[in-house]
Amino acid sequence: MPSQDISNAIIATTRNALPVLDRAPSPPTGWPADPVGSYCLDAAQRAILFLDVLRQRGNNALEYAARDAPNVLSYDVELVLHGHDLDRPVNYGLVRIVPPPGAVVDERKRPFVVFDPRAGHGPGIGGMKHDSEIGKALEAGHPCYFVGFLPDPVPGQTVEDVCRAEARFVEEVAARHPAAEGRPVLIGNCQAGWQVMMMCAIRPDLPGPILLVGSPLSYWAGIRGQSPMRYLGGMLGGTWLTSLAGDLGSGIFDGASLVTNFEVMHPENHYWKKLYDVYAKVDTEAPRFLEFEKWWGSPVLLNAGEMQYITDNLFVGNRLSTGQLRTSDGLRIDLRNIRSPIIVFCSWGDDITPPPQALGWILDLYERDEDVVSGGQTIVYTLHPSVGHLGIFVSGKVATKEHGELVQCMDLIDLMPPGIYEAVITEVDEDTANPQLVHGRYLFELEKRSLDDVRALVRNNPADDARFEAVARLSEVNQGLYATLARPLLRAMATPAAAAAQRALHPDRLRFTAFSDRNPWMAAVGPWAEMVRRDRRPADARNPLSALEHLASDGIEAWLKACANTRDMLVEQIFLSVYGSPALQAVLGLAAENGGPPRRIEREVVREASVVARRAEAEAAVARGGAIEAFVRAVMYILRPGGRVDERGFAALQELGTMLPEHERPGLACFKEIVRQQFVALEADEERAIQALPRLARSEEDRRRVLAGLDHLLSLRPPLLGEQEARLQRARGLLEPLAARRPMRGHVAADTAKADR
Structure with a gap:
């Protein structure tokens, strides 16, 4: 059958699905006469260009990993303090952000310190773009500092060592700005949020306002059907697998495993959508994709002891907000010690740190509104309706609106009397009174809220709390069995060389290096891509086969998303059924009536x-x-x-x-x-x-x-x-x-x- 007949047949069969195709489109002058040939040429060219993008991504990952201090900051920096020089060395460091040309910094304004999350990926997310937390602080004239980390931990460093190092960093920033109106503003992104809160509870004299962005502090909290990641510890039987990974890693925990956990939350994006978007728009999408993948695709390492502390005490134990953690010298880490305003920015579109996990700690600390006031605590929260976990840090729209307004109004927040408030940010319109007093396009308002308002957002369920308590106790049992029966043998077998080889073959790293120039099969891709760019012939946007391709992509994405939703639903039901069993709870020492006493911080x-x-x-x-x-x-x-x-x-x-x-x-x-x-x-x-x-x-x-x-x-x-x-x-x-x-x-x-x- 001639190719033109094939084209006409395809157009006829797709006309009902695509009403816009009233007739076969006429191909542009100089292009192949039939849509099939045009589409096939375009698809082949895009395939070669897509492979070249993957090759560049792999090369970028290798180049990034070879740096002494890799990061994705889009600003020049000056080293202020290196964690290696402290009494208890850590792999963290403090740098000053060099203002870009045209930026004017007022030394009388309070400095901002951005703390990057060490959750598997590399540092720099708070300043990847100029529309970012750092960018908005510089735009407002504030001196800016950044606390990042190196890929390899210092042997023996602990979470407490990092907290004390961060306190030393904040001391240094304050000392550099004695004339500033107010103490430094601390911004803790994601996992850096709980670490900043621990540091501030130990040294409440140091910080000014504390901004927590997508930071989990109440790990058991969540709404059924919306918070699938909180069940992970229970489905794994506790934290013994963390110990296993650390032992096989010869004392090192590979952050690539954490990155993988995040990625598989949304298989439709990880396995298909973000890659297909590059393939479909390879002529324009490559730079944005490559920029982001530098950060997301460069996992770092943690000491096995650090990761064990985090999983035991936070993710599974949930001991931070209930005051059950102590420092090595016996000091209780009590978040009520913090006197600085605490600002929580979270989103309903974030299923990694949903609002209940970002706000539930308030209910763990305070039973009555009078307790918040008498404790001298000012708490402000703001809720985004839809942005996802990564978007809350890197979205330019979020930076322009929420981050920009929070930076501009930080002094107002610092003056607010004790209590709970919600920050409401609305666009200025013709009905806004005195718009000359509003900075920019948005009006920032603080509305009084109560603990009942927080309860309505968190929706604590005592029966679910009993289930998570059962997980915590089962984790201790399994951890004890593992340490007694398996750990001695595994530690004797594990070697640094074997651990390094295991990390190099981790799927999250292999997907980068396998497409780099280290793979001899990729040698021809670069020259091919240059040839394609010189004679690029994209298919017409009206081509029916291009429309079919997009429909097929949407179908694959929808199927993967349905699989993820089914998986999450099954995980939730299994978790609720297993850990809700009265027999299991009784075996683990929980009261049959209510699952034990409520988890609440102690009175003093x-x-x-x-x-x-x-x-x-x-x-x-x-x-x-x-x-x-x-x-x-x-x-x-x-x-x-x-x-x-x-x-x-x-x-x-x-x-x-x-x-x-x-x-x-x-x-x-x-x-x-x-x-x-x-x-x-x-x-x-x-x-x-x-x-x-x-x-x-x-x-x-x-x-x-x-x-x-x-x-x-x-x-x-x-x-x-x-x-x-x-x-x-x-x-x-x-x-x-x-x-x-x-x-x-x-x-x-x-x-x-x-x-x-």
Whole structure:
């Protein structure tokens, strides 16, 4: 059959599936006359170019691995501190980001320190692009630092050693910026988040605001049907396989296994979509693919002891947020020690660290809203509706919106009184009041939330907690059996050379090196690709065979995704059935009724006494202060019923601050303490605190300044609610200069007379 007849037959059979094909398209001038020939030529050329992309990817991986300190940062850096030089050496280091041309850094602004996750892949994700966490901090004028790591761990280093090294890094950054308004902002990405939190719990004097991006802290939390990775420990029988991998690796755990765990979560993307996208758009997609694969395809190593600590105490044991971890010198790692604001950025599209795992630690630490406030803790969370785990770090849209707004409004967050807030970021439109006070395209608002709001997001299930407790106990049993029966023999058999060969043959590495120039079968691909590029003939977009190719790709992707969904559903059902068995739980020592006592952090008499003492001190200072204290207290009293603050009010506060004489302007740290004291005073006894306003602003000049500040600030925000308006009038009545007062009725006149006496 002639090729033209074949083409006509294909067009006829696909017309119903593709309504856009009303008739066979006319091929462009100079191209093959029939769609079959055109498509076959295009497909063959794309195959050669695709192989060349894989060859470049393999060569990049080899070149990247040969570097002394590989990373994918898109910025120049200067080494500040090397972990090898510390008392307890580690493979981490601190570098300063060199601002690119055109970037202006203000040394008076607080520095930002980005901590990279060591979860198998190489360092640099926080600064892969200029639209990134580092990029947005530099754009806002902040000095930036980066904490990364080398591919090979220092023999004997521990998780605690890394935490103490990170504390030393933060000390160094703070010492380099003595004039900065505020302590350094710490950004912990993914697995770096829990490590930063451990460090801050040990050294709460060091950090400023702490931003956790896609960071798991509550490892048992999750919603059924949405959090499949939390079942992995149970399906493997605990952490004994981690020990096995470390022993076979001669004391080294291969991070490639962690990367593989992430990849197989979405086989439709790993095995098909991301590769097909390159093949289908090989003329344009290669640079983006190669850039990302440099980071994703370069796994690093961990000491077996480090990985064992992580799996035993975090992934399976879930001991961090419940205060069950201690340092080598006996100090309990209690996250309630942290006094800096904690900002959590997570996404409903992230099935590696879903919002319940990013926020569940709050419920482990606090039972009542009063506990959050009395503990002096400010917690802010923001939820993205759809971005995936990697997108939360590398997406340019996320960097431009969420990361950009969080960077710009970090000082506002640092001033917020204790409590739980949700950050809501909306696009500015024609209805936005005072848009001149909004930085950029988005309005940043903080809305008051409660522990009940967090519970609605986390959805803790006591029965599921009992199942995970059973996994933790079974893991200890299996780990003991493995250590007794198998470990001595395996350690005697394992050698460094065998371990190195095993790592080189790991499928996650082999898929790179097998297509590199080390493979002699790939020698001809480079020249072929150059020939194809000189005579590239892509098929017409209207070619029916191209449409069939896309349909087939969509079908393969959908099938792989359905397989993954079925797998996840079966894993969940098996996990719930096995570990929900009353018999198994009883054998493992759990109470049959409820699976044992709830996992909650312990109470401490000393901590509670300290909280009471701080509150008593603040209450005693209710009548101490001046005009600034009166202004802050009045603003908080007026706006208290609304429970919402946005960046326009903070911009107005900054503007008001510039109107004060130089000697009267409080620094950010001093102003934060004033805000905290006034908040505690209002929480303890609102009536007494508001009646004391005239005793703070004693002179008529002070009262005029306070009232003028109130008028200016409130004019730059949305209209007050009914109760807020009544509070404003009451505050005015208390603060009006004596000569300007009018006869008043009701509680305003009574309050003023009482204050004057």
